[in-house]
Amino acid sequence: MNAEPRQTRYRVTGMDCAACASKIDTAVRRLPGVDDVSVSVSAGTLRIVHGDDLQGETIIKQVKNLGYGAEPAPVGGKPAPSKPATVADSHDQHDHDHEGHDHNHDHDNGSHAADAATAPSAHAHDHGAPSDGPWWKTRKAMATATCALALVVAYVAGTIYPSIEKPAFIIALAVGLVPVAVRAFNAARYGTPFSIETLMTIAAVGAVFIGAEVEAATVVLLFLVGEMLEGVAAGRARKSIQGLSALVPKTALLETNGQATEVPAETLVVGATIVVRPGDRVPADGEIVEGASEIDEAPVTGESVPKSKKVGDPVFAGTINAGGVLRVKVTAAASDNTIARVVRLVEEAQESKSETERFIDRFSRVYTPGVLIVGALVAVVPPLAFGGSWEEWIYKGLAILLIGCPCALVISTPAAIAAGLSAGARRGLLMKGGAVLETLGKITAIAFDKTGTLTAGKPVVTDVVAGERPVRDVLSLAAALERGSSHPLAVAILDKAKADAIPVPPAFDASAIAGEGIEGGVGGERVFLGSPQAAARRATITPEQQSAIEAFNADGKTVSVIVVGTSMIGFIAMRDEPRADARRGLARLKSMGVRTIMLTGDNKTTAKAVASYLGMEARAELLPEDKQRIVRDLQAEGLKVAKIGDGINDAPALAAADIGIAMGGGTDVALETADAAVLHGRVMDIPDMIDLSKSVMANIRTNITIALGLKAVFLVTTIVGVTGLWPAILADTGATVLVTANAMRLLGWKPA
Missing domain, CATH: 2.70.150.10 (Calcium-transporting ATPase, cytoplasmic transduction domain A)
Incomplete structure (x- = not known):
């Protein structure tokens, strides 16, 4: 019998862009016993799913062979699932919808624990400052400074002693190029022959052979400067979310x-x-x-x-x-506090790639060798077929290798997604991965749970109506019977009594009557509090009072009647009020062209009243399987459906939806289930989340346009002889810096 796969996490230092992640991914996948690999540049993490026979030292050695630092993630926090958790096996099963008013206080508080298997290996996160340290102390910054110094020395030496200019610049070139060439060799050795370092090495060595050693040395320095800037940007993105830890x-x-x-x-x-x-x-x-x-x-x-x-x-x-x-x-x-869990979830989300990101990854695997072929054809075909100058066309071919460096392209998507995930998390909007972030912008219909999602999930007293005694006595007697109860309706009555400074006398021999209400002695009188039907069997309810009760019910309110002896002394109306921002949130969704629908297990009268107030359609008296069926029906109409709930009794529908979003205030359910979660449970957070998704995708489209557009322009200018090696590497470095800076703008995103 095969053993359950284990999942292990590592901290990796020195990664600057998606090309770094790709090299690590490829090299680690080649190890026997590795089932799956996920690498996040922005989080600086490596996650591996593997069998028991793979040792951690082997993984660390493989990563270090590529020139990166690696160490096991510190122990702490919860174990990770050994397989991706789904909405279906992680949502609590507990319905808060009140159907009628049963005052026997017998509720079902059962819950369904998530049964995702946990990994036996350490799964944790160091939430302190990034281990890379200040950017000027990084290895790449020091290598850049050393290369720059060597170039200055070569220039001075060549000026004073012209006879040694050429060897001086070749030595300066070697200072910067040898580490790059070693990385290219190691990358090729461990499965990535067509890396950015390979293109750089071929271009620089080729330039020496055609007598362009000064340009070659300068190009290597510019390349190192570009890498250093990528490292600074990656570090900033990493610190953005990890900086939350400093709040504790x-x-x-x-x-x-x-x-x-x-x-x-x-x-x-x-x-x-x-x-x-x-x-x-x-x-x-x-x-x-x-x-x-x-x-x-x-x-x-x-x-x-x-x-x-x-x-x-x-x-x-x-x-x-x-x-x-x-x-x-x-x-x-x-x-395991809220902030630690948020940081952990965002880091894990950054390892989950969007469809766009996966496409760019696949494209870059073909693109880089394609650049090598185009560069070779440019260098060889014109001299052979048309009698062109070998030196001129080899120079142009080498420039094309530098223009074709894929850094800007491959970082365009993950940089924007990492920034978007971080920006959302800092505002209480959690999305579990690039795929979720991308899909949210495509949502065209949203199915909301009612209780705890559109409403506060906490009934409040809206009306106290006097009968044979004044309002003060009605509330006082009701509170006396409810003292000590944790039932939501009882809490509502007690809160109202406290708010109005109503005295609450002691109750004696209070007991629940199944299906009817509660009865006890207060001040020498027998008092009953319960549903209108049960009260009608104990006292006379006039037609006017009955009409008032029915009007409250039609307005979505639950009514409790107070009877003393055989006299109806008054009644109390309560309702789970809609969230303060529910109407604004739903109106904004409507303006975005998103269809909204309420799915609830509550009775039709209450559902109709709440839906009418909020301006949305509603389906009521639904079982969990009914909610799932309705979600499937919406999808069959061609809609992209999100299901919003508080993680309660909605598991089938959440699993069926394209995106499941949990509403909550930092609870385990809100943070660790569904595809996304809103921490402070505001309805306005839903359109904000969709808006963030659209902002990120627009940013990605801009980044791809910048990356490919600059390359296309410089490809043409190089072929016609306008630009050479220096502008080529500046185009690549410039595109990478522009793309990264554009993605970092998302860190400042704020809801509309």
Whole structure:
């Protein structure tokens, strides 16, 4: 029986562009026992799926043979799945839709744990500063400086002693070219014969043979400068997302036996209690156990307005306590807090290629050897067939090799996608890979869950109607029966009583009545709180009151009636209100030409009321398989469908959709399931995510145009004799710098 494949991650230093990643990918795939390889330049990572017989030292040695640094990723964080997790096997199965009002408080809180297999090998991320160090201390920067110095020395020596000018420039050329040639040889030896280094080496050596050693040495220096600039850009992209880690403070105030002691934040364990003072950053994910405050969550979610937090509410590492002193119970270790998971997910996403990126990879494999053939034909055909000058046409052929360097082309897509993923993550929009980011811009229909997605998932009291007693008594008696209950409707009544400063007397012998409501003694009276149908069996409900109840129901509200003895003293209407930004978000989607539809298990009356308010179509009283069928029907109409839910009871539909998006506030469900997630659960985040996708794809199209357009222009000017080796390498370096700089603009992307 075959053993389950293992997955191992490595940190790789020295990668600057997609060509570097391609060489590593090819070399590592040649090792026996390797099943799959993913390399991310922007994250500086190498992920390998392999059998038990492959040793880590073998992989590290293979990477180092190519001239890059490699080490196992530090242990910490969660194990990675040994196969890509799908939406279908990772979504919780739990429906929050309320169908009617059952006050027996018997709910199904079962959940479905993800059953993706975990790898036995280390899967972790070092979320500190990139290991490459300052750009001027990198090996490529030093090589560039050395080559530049050698070129200056050669120029000075040649000026003073003209007889040694040629050997001086050949030595200067060797200083810069030998390391490049060694890399070309190693790349060829390990499976990549047609690398940028190969083209550079052939062009430089050929230039020496036709007496252009000064140009050859200068071209090598320009090539090294270009590589160094690529490294600077790659480092910036890498730091953009890893910089999130710096938001988490290094120390925390740990409370033990009533005393607060400063300890390293990374040593905090789940269950520990910490003190967070006003102005401090929260050092760990946790739950407030004492105190209330305004929390600035902008670093984690991008939400600019601070949120009020009280006892029982979650707080996230890296957010800022803007109010009072809080005591917080830690709920996640440092290696698994919200920010650490965001960084890990974005790095993993950068290893997942989009369809455009895969096409460019395939194209570049044919393109580079094609350039060699074209260069050879240009050098040989005119002299042989038309009597042209050998020196002139060999020179032009060598220039074409430099023009044809594929760096700008192969970096055009991954640079933009990495920047887009990072920009989204810093604003609470997580997308699991280039393929997801690319597909989002093509979405033409979105199916929304209702509860917890379009609505807040938290019912609130909207109306309190007096019967035989005043409103104050109605709310007081209802709250008395509900005291201590965690049912969402009970919490809504208790919150309303607290907000209105209504006294809540004690209740005695309170008990739930299955399918009806709750009954108990309050102040010497028997009080019942439950559905209108159950209340009608205990007291008389007048036609006017019945009409009012029906009107509330038609408006999507749930009604609880309070009966004292045999008298109906009033009733309370509650509703799970739509999110504050739901109407704006849906209107923006409509303006983008995206069709929206609500899919809910709730009753038709409630669904119709909410959908009417939001201005969208709705399908109600659906089972999970019904939601999946509707998604399939939309796809059959030729629509590209996204399914939005809170990871609850939507697994079949999420799996069927082209893109599944989880709504949530930094929970495991929001961060680790579906194809994408929005951290702060705003409906406006959905059109923002689509807008980001379109911005990234437009950036990629611009990059490809720049890369190929410049090459086409210089190809023509070289053939006609206007430009030579220097402009050729400047065209390649210039295109690479322009493409990278254009992609980096996406790091500053902001929602409309």
